[in-house]
Amino acid sequence: MKDTNKHQGLRNQLAKVLEEKGITDKNVLEVIKKIPRHLFLNSSFEDFAYQDKAFPIGAGQTISQPYTVAFQSQLLEVKKDDKILEIGTGSGYQTAVLCLLGAKVYSIERQNELFKTTSLLLPKLGIRPKHLSFGDGYKGLPNHAPFDSIIVTAGAPIIPKPLMAQLKIGGKLVIPVGDKDQVMTMLIRKNETQFEKHEFGDFKFVPLLENKN
Template sequence: MKDTFIHQGMRKKLVATLQKKGITNTEVLAAVNTIPRHLFMDSGFLDHAYVDKAFPIAADQTISQPYTVARQTELLNITSGATILEIGTGSGYQTAVLLEMGATVYSIERQNELFKKTKRFLPKLGYRPKKLIFGDGYKGHPEAAPYDGIIVTAGAPFVPKALLAQLKVGAKLVIPVGDDVQIMTVFTRTSATGFDKEEFGEFRFVPLLEDKN
């Protein structure tokens, strides 16, 4: 569990790369600069930890490209103290970014192997989500709704109505929508029944799977 000066220097370079790609949110950049991403990856991939690419983790999943994590987090537009629902805990890296920014995080993972691994791992780094849930992300987590923001870290073939229903008015759902290639889509709840929709280009994610339980 070492975080050396070399790792810290590599993170500074990664932050510079993200800035060149258009990430401007200083709190997002500070979180990326702080979190030891190499510890979220298998040891064989340590050389790639601060390259702006996605890499494999357990259960045929990936740790998202740093730019994707930063862009989704920036689009979420959260402030410290916000209550966020994350769909797809994965390695826990995106969870850590949200926690580093002062959010209260509920996170759902449907791969039991990943769920168990990440639940053990995050507290070792000092990151403690409000709740990690093994379950179906399509259903969200209505027990703690409504949320100040919802972030989906897998490609959804359609937008789950349950997630829209669990947003506060004024809050955003950031979700990649599509099959092979996804369009990063942001829904902002404007009223009890109204939503604004914006699109932010193409991304590639592993699919969001349902009915695991």
């Protein structure tokens, strides 16, 4: 597992591209510069790893476009030791970004093949989420709730009620909502029953599937 000066140069370029596209959070940009994205991809994609594109990672899933990862991370405004629930571990790249931003990350993956691969990969890279689990993201992790933030990395036709219930008051849920195209949506929990909703334009994600285990 090599990470070279060339890779570092490509990461610096990628961070510049993301900044030009409107990512302003300096912490997020610094983390993008640190994480060896090529190691999260099949080696056949290594030469393209630092393009701002999504790529297949097996099990019908993709590693999100770096801009999307950065955009969602920026919306969360991660503070050190924030307890964050991630729905859809996937390749582990978004997990790594959150960990390097200082969050305590609890992540769920519903594809066993990806769960196994990523569970082995992250520790090799020195990245240690608080909790990785194999299960149904729609249900969240009620035993570990409440969370400061929840991030969903797959398109959901609706916002799952269990996830809303697992958010702290003042907490944020960032989720792409829709069928074919999704609208990036952020809910901020105001109290036990009220949520403030913000929308941030169209994105494309693989679908969030439930009860597949």
